[in-house]
Amino acid sequence: MSSIPSVKGNELPNEHYLNATYGIRSWLLTTDHKRIALLYLASVTFFFFIGGTFATMIRIHLLTPSGYLVTPETYNKLFTMHGVAMIFFFLIPSIPAVLGNFLIPLMIGAKDLAFPKINLLSWYIYLVGGGFVLYSFSTGGLDTGWTFYTPLSSVYSNSAVAPAVIGIFINGFSSILTGLNFIVTIHTMRAPGMTWFRLPLFVWANYATSIIFILGTPVVAITLLLVGPVMSWIGYVPGVSSLPPAATENLRALFAVGPASIYFISALVFMRYPITREAHRAMRERLAARGAAAAKTA
């Protein structure tokens, strides 16, 4: 029997779906990409409900023109915390870390991601970052807007900005590790015959998203670290070392494009699956078709 050519790093892992156990320990120490995707699904859903609770309180407050539920300070905190929870802890990880984690190895014919332990590490980093942010929410909250414009978020802030910013900064490493893992996996672990032009669009979308993770997340991290309270927390004098406000505004424009395009690209491409299924037609994957045609003639 001719054996399938083996791909580097693609041997069956020690623990897989046939011999895995069910205990809490097996979940918390798993390196299986599908289980990690489900861990992400649970934690992302948790933050979705945290952010959703804040949003619900905003809507209840706005039931009457005068607003009877919260004070202006609390209102500002509600929409800020809604934004922080939703953008950094739901929107950014939702599709790549849940669906990408689950589907990319299946779609390219790999047994797992290239770095299964780093994959689990990225989930724990996400939890640590989330812990800092929840600490900030429960000890004074945030009233700076999710964009953290200086000097409103630095010299003029009187809410718990530093732990939130540190939490988001830590969470950034989770995104970078996931992006790195995806890029290496897609480059090195495609099944024989799965050429670049035959990759499903969803894999392409996650590849693009991973590049944004690696290039865009440091911009977010830098602009956040330049927010005054964090600078003073790590030993600088606030105000002096902060970026000029106009510069933070411009960097923030770049910063906001990252999460938006991460979500947009991956969600848009993922939506093609139910649409093409219901339309009873395959999407014309031009590159894939071209690649197949080229392979035939070659």
Next chain:
Amino acid sequence: MVYITTVCAFFAIAITAAIVIFFFKYHRKKPGDIGTVVHEDPRLEALWLVVPAVLALTMFASGAVIYVDFRRAPMDTLDIYVIGKQWMWKAQQPNGLKEINELHIPVGRNVKLIMASEDVIHDFSIPAFRTKMDVVPGHYNTLWFRPTKIGRYHFFCSQYCGTNHAIMGGWVTVMEPSEYAAWLSGSTEVNADPVVAGEKLFAQKACSTCHLPNGTGRAPSLNGVYGGKVLLTDGSTVVADEAYIRESILAPSAKIVAGYQPLMPTFQGQLTEELIFILGGNISYLRS
């Protein structure tokens, strides 16, 4: 504007109509029907690449023309200084009259707002005029417009700036020029004259001990400086506008006038934006 609106309206109607028509024309007639397989058609592809590209670029060009006009104020403007601070708007008319959360302007005249922030980033927005501009600390932004209709219009802060951001706003009153003139003179206080206030401040902050009017002091004379060109030690020249004067007060060593020593101390933290406006206004008065 007409061009962009026409293109958008055409495609909005055409696409909506196509959705409705195709919905009926191409729906699945019986279960198991499979759609026609369409093979590549380079002509079709060229059509949907070239036509949107041309439309998008011409729309961008017409938008860019409007944008350049929006950013470049004409020469004959009525200059009003505006300061945003948590959480109110202060305005100062050319004769020194001050208003809070109110702005009176004459109809049919080009108005330029020179805006500074005392604290965080604000944004001066007049929805009825379809215009707005960020007001950024440490930096002057200008916004110009020509009101065409008499009336009172809401203005708002449209950059989230803290607790009372939602109620930071006021009213623009557009008046007949004659009424505006009467309003200006009718309510002027004696000591609100910016020239008098500026002269007082000029002496009080000891500017006058070095900046002698005849140019024999340790610092250059400021008479006639405003609006002209200033030669610097590094050989370059700079136009003495509001931003240059502000910088020279707050960071004097940033640009040194040719032939002088960098002796002047900084006034950073000693003057509010309002006082800098008054001082700068006095220097611009010295053009005569």
